[in-house]
Amino acid sequence: xxxxxxxxxxxxxxxxxxxxxxxxxxxxxxxxxxxxxxxxxxxxxxxxxxxxxxxxxxxxxxxxxxxxxxxxxxxxxxxxxxxxxxxxxxxxxxxxxxxxxxxxxxxxxxxxxxxxxxxxxxxxxxxxxxxxxxxxxxxxxxxxxxxxxxxxxxxxxxxxxxxxxxxxxxxxxxxxxxxxxxxxxxxxxxxxxxxxxxxxxxxxxxxxxxxxxxxxxxxxxxxxxxxxxxxxxxxxxxxxxxxxxxxxxxxxxxxxxxxxxxxxxxxxxxxxxxxxxxxxxxxxxxxxxxxxxxxxxxxxxxxxxxxxxxxxxxxxxxxxxxxxxxxxxxxxxxxxxxxxxxxxxxxxxxxxxxxxxxxxxxxxxxxxxxxxxxxxxxxxxxxxxxxxxxxxxxxxxxxxxxxxxxxxxxxxxxxxxxxxxxxxxxxxxxxxxxxxxxxxxxxxxxxxxxxxxxxxxxxxxxxxxxxxxx
RNA sequence: CGCGGGGUAGAGCAAUUGGCAGCUCGCAAGGCUCAUAACCUUGAGGUUGUGGGUUCGAAUCCCACCCCCGCAACCA
Numbered sequence: 001x002x003x004x005x006x007x008x009x010x011x012x013x014x015x016x017x018x019x020x021x022x023x024x025x026x027x028x029x030x031x032x033x034x035x036x037x038x039x040x041x042x043x044x045x046x047x048x049x050x051x052x053x054x055x056x057x058x059x060x061x062x063x064x065x066x067x068x069x070x071x072x073x074x075x076x077x078x079x080x081x082x083x084x085x086x087x088x089x090x091x092x093x094x095x096x097x098x099x100x101x102x103x104x105x106x107x108x109x110x111x112x113x114x115x116x117x118x119x120x121x122x123x124x125x126x127x128x129x130x131x132x133x134x135x136x137x138x139x140x141x142x143x144x145x146x147x148x149x150x151x152x153x154x155x156x157x158x159x160x161x162x163x164x165x166x167x168x169x170x171x172x173x174x175x176x177x178x179x180x181x182x183x184x185x186x187x188x189x190x191x192x193x194x195x196x197x198x199x200x201x202x203x204x205x206x207x208x209x210x211x212x213x214x215x216x217x218x219x220x221x222x223x224x225x226x227x228x229x230x231x232x233x234x235x236x237x238x239x240x241x242x243x244x245x246x247x248x249x250x251x252x253x254x255x256x257x258x259x260x261x262x263x264x265x266x267x268x269x270x271x272x273x274x275x276x277x278x279x280x281x282x283x284x285x286x287x288x289x290x291x292x293x294x295x296x297x298x299x300x301x302x303x304x305x306x307x308x309x310x311x312x313x314x315x316x317x318x319x320x321x322x323x324x325x326x327x328x329x330x331x332x333x334x335x336x337x338x339x340x341x342x343x344x345x346x347x348x349x350x351x352x353x354x355x356x357x358x359x360x361x362x363x364x365x366x367x368x369x370x371x372x373x374x375x376x377x378x379x380x381x382x383x384x385x386x387x388x389x390x391x392x393x394x395x396x397x398x399x400x401x402x403x404x405x406x407x408x409x410x411x412x413x414x415x416x417x418x419x420x421x422x423x424x425x426x427x428x429x430x431x432x433x434x435x436x437x438x439x440x441x442x443x444x445x446x447x448x449x450x451x452x453x454x455x456x457x458x459x460x461x462x463x464x465x466x467x468x469x470x
Numbered sequence: 471c472g473c474g475g476g477g478u479a480g481a482g483c484a485a486u487u488g489g490c491a492g493c494u495c496g497c498a499a500g501g502c503u504c505a506u507a508a509c510c511u512u513g514a515g516g517u518u519g520u521g522g523g524u525u526c527g528a529a530u531c532c533c534a535c536c537c538c539c540g541c542a543a544c545c546a
Contacts, residue, residue, distance in 0.1 A: 052546085054546090055545095055546065124544085163543095185475060186474090189475090189541075192474075193473085193541090193543090196472095196543090197543095198543070202544055203544095205544095223544075223546090224546050225544085227546095228546070249540075250540095250541090251546090252541090279540080281539095316482090321475080321476090322475090322539075332495070336494085336495070339506060340508055340509080343505095343508090344505055344506055345505085345508095345509085346505095347504090347505050347506060348504050348506095348509075349505085351504060352505085355504080394494095401510075402509085404504075404509075405501095405502075405504095405510040406510075408504090409504065410503070411504090413504080460505095465506080
């Protein structure tokens with residue numbers, strides 16, 4: 001049962017700061033990583049930052065900071081956010097890391113040697129305002145709608161990657177589930193894309209300096225996407241192939257088509273699964289920098305704690321569809337589920353046991369039978385149904401509260417101390433099992449509960465989730 | 471235009487192969503006092519987007535329409 005498990009998240013592009021939308025993916029992947037470690041699997045969890053490209057070059061120039069420093073600061077911003085959320089990555093890779101660069105050079109050379117890169121001209125409409133190519137469809141009356149200028153037709157030389165050579169193979173592997181695309185609707189979408197055919201990809205850039213130089217053509221740098229995708233291999237060579245890439249829907253095409261094509265071209269095996277989560281909306285609106293509709297996860301963590309934010313994201317948002325978040329909803333989960341539900345149950349039972357049994361359940365007292373379906377939880381986690389797993393676990397919490405009430409535990413303490421001890425032990429056991437299953441989700445709190453309910457002498461617990469002053 | 475997802479109680483969501491339309495929050499009433507003014511019970515609240523069709527029976531299958539969201543080949 002000691003298997004290898006290699007999980008990755010998308011690496012974040014450093015043209016912005018981490019926001020709550022990024023957090024869901026990291027936390028979801030963290031649940032899987034912790035879950036697998038707890039099972040004894042040799043686990044590798046990779047996350048990091050994507051740092052090359054013209055856009056970053058521009059950003060750094062505008063902010064007047066040397067580009068290396070700009071990148072380092074941005075990267076540590078992401079790292080800090082994930083640290084604050086207790087994301088237990090084994091490595092935080094940066095695409096500017098030496099070992100990554102070396103692997104990119106090796107891989108792209110191998111792909112060229114295998115005959116899948118060819119030189120050709122790319123002709124397109126270049127908007128000076130965008131400093132990028134734009135498509136005909138973007139134009140309004142022949143002008144770039146944003147800059148009100150006619151684009152120039154520019155020709156540039158690129159090394160093209162023959163994606164088209166692999167589309168059939170990839171399609172077959174996806175259809176046969178040799179490469180699993182989860183969820184099903186994303187798989188369908190990718191297959192539809194493959195059906196339409198896929199043009200070759202310009203894998204290098206002649207005009208971008210901030211990137212990895214093409215080993216045999218120093219005038220060019222490796223296209224950032226190619227550079228970025230390779231992180232999964234460079235950051236976990238010994239663990240390759242990955243068991244799962246956890247990513248967002250915007251980049252599914254790159255992970256389900258281009259990345260497999262690159263791997264095939266380099267004679268490497270494909271990841272086993274690409275798991276695509278939904279996007280979050282914030283107050284029912286798209287999370288977007290331009291409208292300022294963003295939340296810094298650090299703010300929520302500072303106010304509510306890492307576990308509360310983790311719980312909220314995982315409970316509120318189903319993995320495979322879009323979900324809406326807001327501070328209001330977070331607070332509702334915090335009060336309703338965490339404070340009133342779980343936290344309060346721990347408080348009331350520990351208080352009763354301390355007060356009436358001096359904190360010790362006497363030897364020989366057996367708990368009333370506890371029947372909780374633990375297998376269900378593991379299955380749901382394996383199927384990325386984190387919100388359902390948590391809902392099921394919270395049924396146990398409700399059961400615990402119900403048992404206390406229906407037995408009138410506070411009365412039993414006075415009328416039938418043996419039964420009091422027995423029912424108390426039952427509730428403590430429920431909490432122990434609950435905490436055990438909560439470990440991947442809310443590791444700090446789960447450990448606290450385990451310590452509290454398995455202590456030799458139980459003492460009244462401090463509130464696990466104290467009321468937040470508004 | 472195309473591809474994909476969706477429209478179910480005030481809000482957020484669920485309903486294996488068609489078979490009494492459920493859950494959470496909120497709201498209302500009652501109970502309890504161990505607990506973080508927490509907990510437990512009960513109740514109200516729905517013509518399942520619209521219009522047709524198939525069927526003994528449709529949220530579910532078929533047709534048409536309306537509305538929302540995502541994607542749409544170098545936007546990292």
